[in-house]
Amino acid sequence: MENILAVFTDINDGNLAYHVGDEKTNVDKNRKNLAKKYNYDYKKLVSMNQTHGNTVQIVDLNSEKIIDNCDGLITNTKDLPLMVMVADCIPILLHDEKKGVIAAIHAGRNSTFLRIAEVAINKMKENFGTNPLDIKATLGPSIQKCCYEVSIELSNIVKTSFGSQFVKGRYIDLQAINKAILRENGVEKIEDPTICTKCTSKVHYSYRKNHKTGRFSGIIKL
Numbered sequence: 001m002e003n004i005l006a007v008f009t010d011i012n013d014g015n016l017a018y019h020v021g022d023e024k025t026n027v028d029k030n031r032k033n034l035a036k037k038y039n040y041d042y043k044k045l046v047s048m049n050q051t052h053g054n055t056v057q058i059v060d061l062n063s064e065k066i067i068d069n070c071d072g073l074i075t076n077t078k079d080l081p082l083m084v085m086v087a088d089c090i091p092i093l094l095h096d097e098k099k100g101v102i103a104a105i106h107a108g109r110n111s112t113f114l115r116i117a118e119v120a121i122n123k124m125k126e127n128f129g130t131n132p133l134d135i136k137a138t139l140g141p142s143i144q145k146c147c148y149e150v151s152i153e154l155s156n157i158v159k160t161s162f163g164s165q166f167v168k169g170r171y172i173d174l175q176a177i178n179k180a181i182l183r184e185n186g187v188e189k190i191e192d193p194t195i196c197t198k199c200t201s202k203v204h205y206s207y208r209k210n211h212k213t214g215r216f217s218g219i220i221k222l
């Protein structure tokens with residue numbers, strides 16, 4: 001098995017998103033420091049203009065560095081870091097350990113309802129011959145069922161679409177839904193550190209805790 005970089009940043013790495021009202025020079029500086037910390041080429045990093053959809057794109061060295069209207073990235077290119085930005089949504093990193101393919105997924109509520117993890121796995125299968133049994137999936141720090149309260153309407157949608165086991169009152173378990181989707185698609189190696197960005201973590205941005213907040217990241221690189 002090859003060595004890869006697969007990490008989640010925290011507030012000590014600063015805000016990594018351009019769209020949250022932070023100065024561009026600050027974000028640039030944070031992104032450059034991060035590249036230095038993890039020893040990758042700052043200029044090669046690919047990130048997304050995330051839109052809570054289920055578009056997943058395959059990228060390589062010739063791709064744009066910010067992919068528009070996108071919530072998932074896949075590559076088999078070495079030394080091409082992929083980044084997903086979050087503050088409560090689930091950052092999911094996938095690694096096909098046999099074929100050398102990686103993905104970074106932004107799994108918020110809507111993208112989860114649109115089964116974005118499944119879209120990514122299917123793309124890895126079709127384009128790179130990935131066997132889901134070779135995929136290692138890692139869910140990053142995100143808001144958990146202890147804090148993820150939604151409207152009655154939404155909790156009912158989750159019940160009918162996915163099952164009552166994912167709902168308790170008006171609280172939904174987005175991590176469990178994504179893990180179920182991963183398992184349905186043949187992924188068995190799943191890591192879920194179950195850190196709640198809202199109530200347990202003091203080192204991750206949480207949109208529900210503070211609407212004016214930065215974004216931390218999941219980064220993966222072959």
Ligand SMILES: [Zn+2]
Pocket residue numbers: 143144145146147148196197198199200
């Ligand atoms: Zn919580």
